[in-house]
Amino acid sequence: MVVREKEHHTQISVVEDNILVEHYVSDIQEVQTVGNIYLGRVQNVLPSMEAAFVDIGQARNGVLYAGEVNWDAARLEGQPRRIELAFKSGDPVLVQVTKDPIGHKGARLTSQVTLAGRFLVLVPSGGMTGVSRKLSERERSRLKGIVSKIAPKDMGVIIRTAAEGASEEAIVKDLESLVRQWERINAKREEFWHGKRPKLLQGEPDVAIRVVRDIFNDDFGKLIVEGDKVYGRIEEYLDTMAPDLKDKLEKWDPAEHEGKDVFDKWQIDSQLRKGMERQVYLPSGGSIVIDRTEAMTTIDVNTGRFIGKGKSLEETVTRCNLEASEEIARQLRLRDIGGMVMIDYVDMVMPANRDLVLRRLVECLARDRTKHQVAEVTSLGLVQMTRKRIGQGLVEAFSEECPTCKGRGFILHDQPTVSADYDDPYALRGGDPFVKTNKHGRGTAPAPEPAGSSADVKAKLAQIAAAAVAANNTEEE
CATH class of the missing domain: 3.30.420.60 (eRF1 domain 2)
Structure with missing residues (x-):
């Protein structure tokens, strides 16, 4: 690091x-505000969206969906779990940011607060102990035994992957630190509960x-x-x-x-500069092209100059796709791409080869700590996957939107863009497709037409023709 x-x-x-x-x-x-804990104020509740908009002191209100509400703290007393019954405008609510504001969307919130430590995650509103699935069964049992003896009453604890091999003393120290943090947050919440403005109770470290x-x-x-x-x-x-x-x-x-x-x-x-380019070249000569849209990120795999040494086209294409899978997994981590991702591999005929490429992608993504899920190959040969989006990506951190085109990549005009200076409609598009061009894109000039004959030449030709006709008539007589 x-x-x-x-x-x-x-x-x-x-x-x-x-x-x-x-x-x-x-x-x-x-x-970046992910992990920050606020005492917010409910601005309005939309039952049709099953969401409440909460003022946390930012330019845009955060969004608290019904699925992220701590219903135990809502105290509905037997009423159905509906967000309009849990909150009304002006209510104070303890929330934590789970996603930064992206574009025109406000921060994503939850009222199920968690406090992350080095080995453990404290869940004050829970009462169960969870263990990372990445740990072995033996290690899970050992850590669960340690935590069950020291876990606070009416609080949940999640054991992180980083706790593998940690001593009991280190785990106890980590838990005590988290409990002290929660006590400070609780004290601040009581202090500012009746205030009118949102309050930051605890910010995540830098x-x-x-x-x-x-x-x-x-x-x-x-x-x-x-x-x-x-x-x-x-x-x-x-x-x-x-x-x-x-x-x-x-x-x-x-x-x-x-x-x-x-x-x-x-x-x-230099690696960062390459990581922000649209096209990434593979060592063998192939390439991948990464484009981000509002709905998803698309990745296209091209063979490029990769001709391979295989015995068939299928083998060559498969090798290119396997190499692309390794680079795609690295680019997803480096660029911190989140949301839906669609990968268009070079077409493969054999189902076994498609499965091989999919397995290689999953294996390479195993090092990625960000939550992700890879789906099966679609009928069109596309691989669908999702990756959790938390904050802005690498390209967004090093760029700003173009003030001229507003990020679209082209400029719109009121009139067609073909210039009046060109009579040829193909002039701005690389030339007439029916005219042969050389490797430099320049058309081959047509052969010049013969120039018109002068009046003297025409008269002389007429005399010769008349003389020939007269001689022909004499011979016939």
Whole structure:
């Protein structure tokens, strides 16, 4: 893991085998609010949408759907679980942000608050213990036994994947820290319950600390940090919450490396630029093209210059699709693409090859910590999958909407765009398709027509023709 603090932002990169696979950006004026806990105010309730709009102090109201309501706290006393019965305009409600505002949509909210630690997640409104499915059965039993002895009454606890191999002492320490956090939040809620304005009760730590907390574990070889401020924050967090990982922390001083920053060592900046391009080239010569629309992200696989060494077209196409699956899994993580994803592989005839490509995609996605689901291949040969969308992606973090075309990629005119300077309607479209062109796109000039004859020449030709006719008549007589 590589962290760089530069000017007004911090960048965190995850590098596997010298290849950039994940990237996070933290800004001083950070707008990311996922995990923040607010005491909000209900603005209006829409029974037809089964949702309530809640003011949490942002430009747009957050949305609380009925499926995210903590019905135990609603106290409906035997009434049906309907959102219009649980809330009315002006009511205070404790909510947590689960998705950042995206486009014109407000933040997604839940009233089922959770507090995430290094090994555990505390669910104050729950009463059950859950364990990550990624852990082995033996480890699940061990951790569940530890937590069942120390879990607070009337609170739920979820054991994270990172708890694998953790000692009982570390788990107890993590749980005690989460309980203290909840007590502080509860005290603030009671203090501001009768206020008229929304209040932030607890904000998530900045991206650097959050990424270290959620991702950094024993699987990482090093955590290299450039920047005094961010290094101090990470060092303080590791001292408090993960002293066993402190020996992996290293500070990068550009003065000791000929003025180069830490990203230069792994060419992270150049990998980021490639990660923002529309077309990504594969090592064998093929390519994938990634386009994002309002409804979904589409990925098209092309063979390009890949001719393969297989015995048949089917084998060549399958090899290209297998290579594309590995790159697609990496690009989904790097670009942090969320929502629905549609992949158009090169057509394969044999069902066994389609299954092989699908299995390779699922295997490559196993390293992706973001929740995802891959569906079967459709009748049109497309692979459908979903990936949880949490915040803005890589391209959105490094770009802004074009003020001229508003992000559409082209400019509309009131009149047809064919210029009046061209009599030929094909002039702006590469030339007349019936005219042969050379490799430079220039048409071959037609052979010049013979110039018209002068009057003197015409008179001389008439005399010759008349003389010939007269001679012919004399011979006949």
